[in-house]
Amino acid sequence: xxxxxYISIITILAVLxxxxxxDLNIDPLNVIQDKDVFATDxxxxxxxATIYRALPIEDFYYRQEGSGFNRQWxxxxxxxxxxxxxxxxxGSTYDGAGGFGYWPYGDIRTxxxxxxxxxVYGTGxxxxxxxxxxxxxxxxxxxxxxxLAKRYGxxxxxxxxxxxxxxxxxELQVHRDKEVDVxxxxxxxxxxAYNKMPATSERARANRYAAAALKSxxxxxxGSIAKYGSENxxxxxxxDQGYAGIPASAAAGFFQRAWDAAKLLEGHxxxxxxxxxxxxxxxxxxLDRESTENILVRDYSLTTGxxxxxxxxxxxRFMTADGLSRAYPTLELIERYTGQLPVVNADGTPRRFDNxxxxxxxxxxxxxxxxxxPGTTLRGKQFDMQRGIYEHFTGTAADELGQNPxxxxxxxxxxxxxxxxxxxxxxxxxxxxxxxxxxxxxxxYVRKYIDYNRAQSQCGLYMSTQSWIDMRYAEVLLNRAxxxxxxxxxxDARNVINDIRDRAGAPLLTGAFTIDTVRNERCKxxxxxxxxxxxxxxxxxxxxxxDNTKYHALMPYYVADxxxxxxxxxxxxFQRSYNFEKKFYYEPIPGGELGKxxxxxxxxxxx
Amino acid sequence: MQxxxxxLFILLTAVTMASCTKEDNFDGPDAAFxxxxxxxxxxxxxxxxxxxxxxxxxxxxxxxxxxxxxxxxKIDGTFxxxxxxxxxxxxxxxxxxxxxxxxxEMDINGTxxxxxxLTPYLRITQFTHELEGTTLIMRFKLSAPVETGLPRILDxxxxxxxxxxxxxxxxxxxxxxxxxxxINSSWSADIAxxxxxxxxxxxxxxxxxxxxVGVRVDDSFKQFNYSQIIxxxxx
Numbered sequence: 001x002x003x004x005x006y007i008s009i010i011t012i013l014a015v016l017x018x019x020x021x022x023d024l025n026i027d028p029l030n031v032i033q034d035k036d037v038f039a040t041d042x043x044x045x046x047x048x049a050t051i052y053r054a055l056p057i058e059d060f061y062y063r064q065e066g067s068g069f070n071r072q073w074x075x076x077x078x079x080x081x082x083x084x085x086x087x088x089x090x091g092s093t094y095d096g097a098g099g100f101g102y103w104p105y106g107d108i109r110t111x112x113x114x115x116x117x118x119x120v121y122g123t124g125x126x127x128x129x130x131x132x133x134x135x136x137x138x139x140x141x142x143x144x145x146x147x148l149a150k151r152y153g154x155x156x157x158x159x160x161x162x163x164x165x166x167x168x169x170x171e172l173q174v175h176r177d178k179e180v181d182v183x184x185x186x187x188x189x190x191x192x193a194y195n196k197m198p199a200t201s202e203r204a205r206a207n208r209y210a211a212a213a214l215k216s217x218x219x220x221x222x223g224s225i226a227k228y229g230s231e232n233x234x235x236x237x238x239x240d241q242g243y244a245g246i247p248a249s250a251a252a253g254f255f256q257r258a259w260d261a262a263k264l265l266e267g268h269x270x271x272x273x274x275x276x277x278x279x280x281x282x283x284x285x286x287l288d289r290e291s292t293e294n295i296l297v298r299d300y301s302l303t304t305g306x307x308x309x310x311x312x313x314x315x316x317r318f319m320t321a322d323g324l325s326r327a328y329p330t331l332e333l334i335e336r337y338t339g340q341l342p343v344v345n346a347d348g349t350p351r352r353f354d355n356x357x358x359x360x361x362x363x364x365x366x367x368x369x370x371x372x373x374p375g376t377t378l379r380g381k382q383f384d385m386q387r388g389i390y391e392h393f394t395g396t397a398a399d400e401l402g403q404n405p406x407x408x409x410x411x412x413x414x415x416x417x418x419x420x421x422x423x424x425x426x427x428x429x430x431x432x433x434x435x436x437x438x439x440x441x442x443x444x445y446v447r448k449y450i451d452y453n454r455a456q457s458q459c460g461l462y463m464s465t466q467s468w469i470d471m472r473y474a475e476v477l478l479n480r481a482x483x484x485x486x487x488x489x490x491x492d493a494r495n496v497i498n499d500i501r502d503r504a505g506a507p508l509l510t511g512a513f514t515i516d517t518v519r520n521e522r523c524k525x526x527x528x529x530x531x532x533x534x535x536x537x538x539x540x541x542x543x544x545x546x547d548n549t550k551y552h553a554l555m556p557y558y559v560a561d562x563x564x565x566x567x568x569x570x571x572x573x574f575q576r577s578y579n580f581e582k583k584f585y586y587e588p589i590p591g592g593e594l595g596k597x598x599x600x601x602x603x604x605x606x607x
Numbered sequence: 608m609q610x611x612x613x614x615l616f617i618l619l620t621a622v623t624m625a626s627c628t629k630e631d632n633f634d635g636p637d638a639a640f641x642x643x644x645x646x647x648x649x650x651x652x653x654x655x656x657x658x659x660x661x662x663x664x665x666x667x668x669x670x671x672x673x674x675x676x677x678x679x680x681k682i683d684g685t686f687x688x689x690x691x692x693x694x695x696x697x698x699x700x701x702x703x704x705x706x707x708x709x710x711x712e713m714d715i716n717g718t719x720x721x722x723x724x725l726t727p728y729l730r731i732t733q734f735t736h737e738l739e740g741t742t743l744i745m746r747f748k749l750s751a752p753v754e755t756g757l758p759r760i761l762d763x764x765x766x767x768x769x770x771x772x773x774x775x776x777x778x779x780x781x782x783x784x785x786x787x788x789x790i791n792s793s794w795s796a797d798i799a800x801x802x803x804x805x806x807x808x809x810x811x812x813x814x815x816x817x818x819x820v821g822v823r824v825d826d827s828f829k830q831f832n833y834s835q836i837i838x839x840x841x842x
Contacts, residue, residue, distance in 0.1 A: 234827040235707070403781065403809050543829065548775075548784070577780075582827055591674065601672045606702070606827065 038114075038121035044133055047114060051140050052205065054107045056147040057298050058530040059468035060308040060449075064096035073309040073461045076327035079533040083542065084551050084578055086528070087441050088327030093546055093578045098607075099151055101590035104144050105158065111141045112161045128198075135196030139206040139214065142189035145182060146218045150534060151587045153604060154179035154243035173597045178242035180250055183222035187257055190215040199268070203297065204467075209265050210296045213471045216262035216479040221538050222246065223254035223486060228540035234582045236605025244586045244604045255486040262480035269295060269473040271503045278505035282369035286449045287466055295471040302465065310466070311459040314446045316439050318429045319378050322460035324438040329371045329527075331442060331552040331569065336524055337367040337506075341554065343567040348396035350566035356385065356556045359567065365505035370527050372445040374556055379456045384428035385443050387555035388413040389421050390566075397568055411557075422560065432555065434573070441572045442553035448528045474500055475531070478522045485515050497521055537585055546580035583607060634693060639718040640664075641687035644680060644700060647726045648752065652684030653705070654727075654833040656774025660703035662686050662723075667712070668694040677702075682772055691715055704728050704823060704830040706753060726752050728824045729760070731834040733802070736818070743767070743807040743839055745820055751794050758824040760790045760798065764831070765805045767818045771838075775821060775831055782807050790822075810841045 027033055037043035061071050064079040074089075081088025082096045090096065114137045122130055148155045156174040164172060177185075193211035201207035226246035238244040246254075272293040275281035285291055300306045312323030334341070341359065345351050353359065357375020360368055372378065374385045391410040393400075400407055414426035415435030431439030451459075451466050477496045484493040490513075497518060498508045504525070509517065519539065523532060536542040553572040556565055588607030594600050644653035644660055653660070658679040665673045678688045680703070698721065699710030705725040713721065734747040745765060751757055764787040766778040786807050790798065805820055816839045821831030 232825075547829075550780075582829065594672070598672055 034117055035121045038118050039124055044118070044122070048133070048136060051107065051110055051114070051137070054104070054110070055140060055143055056102070056104065057468065057470045059298050059470070060310045062530060064533060065098070065100050068100040068102060071306070073313065073323065075308065075310055075313045076325055078327050078528070079530050080528060081327045082578070083533050083536055083546055083580070084330055084549060085333050085532045086327040086446070087330055087551055087572045087574065087576065089437070092576060093580050097580065097584035099587035101592070102147065102151060103590050103593055104147070108141060108144050108158055109161060111137050111144070112158065116161055131196040132198055135193045135208070135211070136206050138189045138196065139193040139211045142186045142193065142218070143214065145186050145189070146214065149179065149182045149186065150221055150538070152589055153238070153245070153586050154182050157182060157185050173599045175599045176243045179225070179244060180242065180246045183218065183246065183254065186218050187215060190218070194264070204299050206296060209268055210471060212261045212264040213295045213476050216258045216476055216483070217471070219254045219258035219261060220479045220483055221534070223251050223258060223483065224538040226251035226254060227486070228538070229585065232540040232543070232582070234585070234605040237602035238604050241602065243602070252487065255483045259480055259483035259487060262476045262483065265295075265473065265476050269293060269476070271473060271499060273503055278365035278503070279369045282366050282504065283447070283452070286469065287451055287453075289467060291472075293473045294469050295473060295476070297467040297469050299467050300465045302463065307462045308464050309461045310449055311451055311454060311464045312461050314450060315372070315378060316430050316445070319381055319456060320459040321457050325445070326437050327446070328440045328442040329444045329446060330572070331554050333523075333527060334367065334371060334444065336520055337364050341567070343554070343569065344397050348398055350393065350397045350568065352559070352562060352564035352566060354564065356565050366524065370448045372447045374443060378450070378452055383430050383445065385431050385440060385556055386426075386428040387432045387443070387557055389424065389426050389558045389560055392561040393559045393566060401568060401570060424558070424560070432553070432573070437574070441574060443555055446528055474525050478518070478525060481518050482515070482522065485518050493518060500525055540585060542580040542585070543582050546578045548577045548579050550575055550577050636690040636692050638691045638693040638716050639687070639689040640678070640691055640715050640721070641718070642685065642721045642723065644684045644686070645722055645724045647724050653725050654835065655680050655682070655684050655703060656776060656831070656833065657682045657772060658776060659774060659830055660705075661701050663699045663701045663710070664691070665697045666692070666694050667697055682774065700725060702828050702830065704828070704832045727832045728757060728826070729822050729832045731820060731822060731832065734820070734834045736837050736839070738839060738841065741808065741810045741812060741841055743810055743816070743818060745805045745818065746802055747820060747834060748802055749798055749822060751799070754794055757794045758826045759793050761823050761825050761829070762787050762789045762791070763803060763805065763820055763822045765807050765818060765820050767807060767810075767816050769814065769816060771817045771836055773817045773819055773836055774833065782810070810839070812841050815840050
């Protein structure tokens with residue numbers, strides 16, 4: 001009897017113990033596995049979409065401080081408003097000069113993981129397909145490193161996925177790499193990308209020419225940092241050790257690589273010339289999805305919740321359905337196209353105009369397509385900018401702008417549009433108010449990227465869907481022209497600049513010219529495209545251009561007794577001054593990262 | 608019953624309060640650090656403005672790579688901070704118009720005093736001024752204590768204010784930038800020999816102004832070397 005009991009117990013135990021010998025290492029069914037992602041077309045596409053979404057494209061949303069790449073509605077926090085392209089809500093250059101601690105090593109890890117695992121799991125794909133995807137990954141990795149290098153200079157180069165806790169802390173606390181090595185690494189990644197990718201791609205994804213375009217941009221940055229950063233710099237440990245700064249001897253090599261990369265695009269892209277009217281053509285270039293000029297774009301849509309607010313925040317509420325504007329083109333930017341505008345007669349008196357729209361007559365079509373001048377219309381409403389009314393006006397413009405303005409007692413300004421003088425509105429519906437800055441401060445509004453076909457009721461916050469053009473052929477041509485001048489190849493630069501000028505409707509370049517001509521062309525062509533901030537930095541002229549500088553407005557006034565208009569070149573009403581300290585040629589390494597990894601010291605000079 | 612509840616509340620309050628009374632056993636910021644910035648030649652206070660020099664403090668007691676803190680200079684060329692933690696610091700004057708100096712490692716506790724001798728990039732010498740109607744005329748020469756390696760000289764500017772706190776950060780802008788002189792060249796015998804004249808026209812009548820001139824070079828910081836401050840009474 002007892003035996004029977006023992007045998008049953010042993011049997012039960014034996015049965016129960018059976019399953020414990022089986023390995024319980026079964027993949028969970030509710031978590032997507034690497035083999036599911038990297039072995040299927042949809043999986044790879046989804047993975048790449050994550051990377052593209054994180055790509056630091058400085059689009060409508062981008063701010064040089066605070067929320068950085070996050071998606072908020074206030075697009076008037078534009079980097080151009082830190083440095084005199086626009087006047088805007090920033091109190092000074094300091095608001096954005098230190099950046100926002102961008103540190104995308106998480107995203108770089110995502111890319112590295114892709115590069116390591118796609119060849120392991122994607123054995124079912126053709127070699128061409130694998131290469132094309134790897135090429136995109138190299139392009140994206142270079143894009144992240146470019147965004148880092150232009151901010152911080154030398155940062156750690158991470159080529160492989162790091163593992164914790166398998167790797168020791170000492171191994172994981174990486175050192176900074178020299179700045180020159182980082183730029184070379186970016187160039188090499190883009191070479192790999194170019195060699196692996198095909199010539200065409202799906203919309204909003206990179207192809208081999210996008211890699212070449214980015215390379216021309218990045219190498220041009222590196223070249224200018226080498227050349228100009230070795231003359232204008234802040235001394236410090238990081239510079240002595242090569243983390244902030246590139247030897248001047250490397251400049252020519254970088255410029256050559258920039259030129260070579262830009263040349264690769266020749267014949268594959270062209271400047272947009274669909275319309276014969278040059279002004280309208282230039283406006284549509286930023287709105288036509290089929291533009292032959294677009295190399296890499298980012299799309300937005302209402303259904304995915306990505307629509308932006310450019311229309312609602314770059315012109316005033318008079319023309320839109322919601323939101324407000326706070327950033328306005330400076331007169332200094334306009335004078336890059338025109339020189340001094342003809343608003344003063346030879347005898348020094350202000351020129352009299354029958355209406356404000358006469359000012360824009362005969363100006364460069366590209367300028368008029370970039371900036372809304374007084375008298376132009378949008379959605380059936382006129383830009384009727386008027387600063388105020390003079391009962392009468394005698395004497396010169398210079399006297400009126402001096403310290404004892406003779407006509408000041410007869411001048412009327414107002415904060416509200418309903419304020420009247422002798423039955424006439426003192427200011428226009430589009431400004432210029434003495435109260436606040438949601439009407440223009442300078443007498444102008446941004447026109448580039450404004451969707452004039454959109455009904456006013458559709459111009460609310462998060463309702464605009466025009467694409468951001470991150471790279472277009474005109475920029476590549478400007479990269480090429482600048483590199484050419486740096487390499488003393490003036491003939492090539494002239495051809496390229498004239499191609500751009502012809503499309504812009506500007507007079508062609510004849511006679512001698514310098515690097516400043518090419519730089520000025522870049523500032524004009526790429527105005528408001530969030531390049532100006534970086535250009536001023538890499539040319540190392542920001543501390544000279546922004547040296548307690550105040551910017552100007554062009555104020556239209558109505559002279560009541562003459563029934564004419566005059567324009568006065570005044571300081572913009574807020575009279576903000578912009579100052580750039582040399583230490584801001586490099587942003588500080590984020591404090592949190594320094595805390596985690598002491599090997600990131602020395603921080604950039606004077607930070 | 609009511610009393611019991613009241614009693615419980617009182618007890619609870621007392622217990623809650625008592626739990627808050629843990630002593631902070633670290634010392635407060637009870638140390639002070641002050642001193643003068645001296646011109647290496649005259650041994651007088653270095654001519655600067657409010658914040659024209661920063662005293663960089665790196666507290667080495669805890670870390671070899673501390674986040675620095677800064678004491679801005681006062682307008683008279685002294686500095687003082689009375690809310691510092693006692694400890695071992697490296698102290699370096701930076702961010703001013705003088706040849707770079709080595710930092711000093713020292714303990715700061717109680718009230719610690721340390722002076723620093725600085726060599727300015729440039730000095731403003733033979734400084735005179737006169738008033739011609741409402742125009743202030745200031746004349747001066749420039750001298751360079753060390754000529755080798757002197758960065759490019761940028762400009763000289765007048766600074767005018769209604770109080771004796773006058774410098775690049777405290778000036779009436781319409782009197783300053785329109786009247787500056789751009790130099791934009793390296794140090795030369797011509798510059799050394801030249802007598803500069805800066806005119807500030809249209810001063811408001813019946814006011815007292817304070818004025819000085821400043822010159823700067825294209826170094827890392829672009830701060831000014833100043834003249835003495837003068838008082839100008841416009842009749």
